[in-house]
Amino acid sequence: MKRSWSKIIALKLIYEAMKRNKIKLIISIVLMIVVSCDEPETVVTNYVHPDGSITRKIEMRNNENSFKKSGLQVPFDETWNVRDSIEINKKGDTTWVKRGAKEFKNIEELNLAYKADSGANKKILRKAGFRKSFKWFNTEYRFSENIDKKLSFGYPVTDYLNSEELLFFYSPERVKQAKESGPDSLKFKALSDSVKHKTDTWNTKNIVSEWIGEFSKLTAGKAGDDLTYGSLKARQDEFIKIVELNDEKFDSLWKKGIILKKLIGEGNAMKYKTEADSALSLVTESYFVNFKEYSVRIVMPGKLIGTNGFIDTCKVLLWPVKSDFFLTEPYEMWAESKIPNMWAWFVSGLFLIFVLTGVIMRVIKRG
């Protein structure tokens, strides 16, 4: 049989969805895609200087000449030096490009801009950090961009993925696509499937865990010992199974209170239905937080000595920023570099020669 399994399963899923009249669901997803088309593709580049100042450059590309401040992924206002241009490709498609640059005197100034951000990602807590360490022979620099985690009760993705899968998970889309269509395509497709399967499990577990956390917070002091965080957590795997087994009819079963009865018992379900619904709403709010993806690039002073990012063809560090990356753990994009202190090398050399000469002279005189 020539048809690949993945294709058959994909067909099956579509067929199944259509058969069960899930057009509502598909429309919702299409709607999400259409709504997200409005945002420009954005790449932010931080040029870090030895004195701690930062030149921040931004490049935004859009299919239409629309760069509304509220739709932008990173802080951007009229204080930036802006240059607009239009690019037309061979097919005749037009892309509007907005490039901006701004000098930030120090990291505090950049963090103030993040705090005052009114763009698309304003709800996400972001901050930057800069550290300069004098280490005699070299001065080391560390710059980082940090994004706070979204969920309070989630599990780190490192619990689910091994090092190879983690590398794939955090890779930019182009790297993933190149690997999946490269010489080791079979290996990487299997890796991609494995990552997808494991992250699906991870997502489900996070949702259940978050619901348990929020629900126990809402019922704290009111409910009995069987609804404390610890007792609910101990039954987490059981909850996950119930959710997974009923995912097709989850909505109607939840509304009827059937799933809740299974989870916490009939008595508790009747008593704490409002809290359970509120907890689910809170979980949904956390998951569907409005976040528009973008890419971050960093150019460090001196020689690069460490990073958790990817290196692009221009030898610039690159990170994709996706909501999954900071779902359960803070996402830190960091880079370290060093500049040699030549004067320290010279002074050290002189000192060594001086001590060595003294020792040699003593040896000569003694003998």
Place this chain on the structure above:
Amino acid sequence: MKTESEKYNKVLKILRNSRPQLDSTGDIEREVINKIARAHQNRLNLSEIIDFLFGWVYIGWVRRSLITASVILVLVFVYQQGVILKRIDLISRQTVVTNKEIVSTPTDEIEKLLLVYKNSGRRFPSKTITISEKEMKDLLESVKELQIKYKDLENLIEGDPELKKLIEKKLVENNRVKTNL
């Protein structure tokens, strides 16, 4: 013709007969002694400087301290450079992104949203979404396109008994696993 030796002897004789008159031999003597003393004094200064600079080699604790400091300096240098070179080596082995990363919504993301949507009780946060006329047109076109694709898919499945059988089998298996509450 006079020979060269005769000329030489004659000059020598003249020089011998015309010696300089030394009026102050004492001054000359003093000057010579001073010069000799100055030369001796210079030699003494250099040795004093060397003694001053390297006198520490004769003081045990200073000598040991400076040698220890030198060794520490060398060790720190070797360690620092070693660590840096190792880290640079690690970086050089890292994947290079072939082109500038373009932000996109991969199919995985949609599938993930679908999973989250399903698991969260099929609800989106309560918020108002403003959609322009163009976006609405796009949406309707997308739905229309989706319906056409659905029909194509249906025809494809209907036209391939093997695939239809397989799908039905899988659906039955899937339904068997689910527990209806």
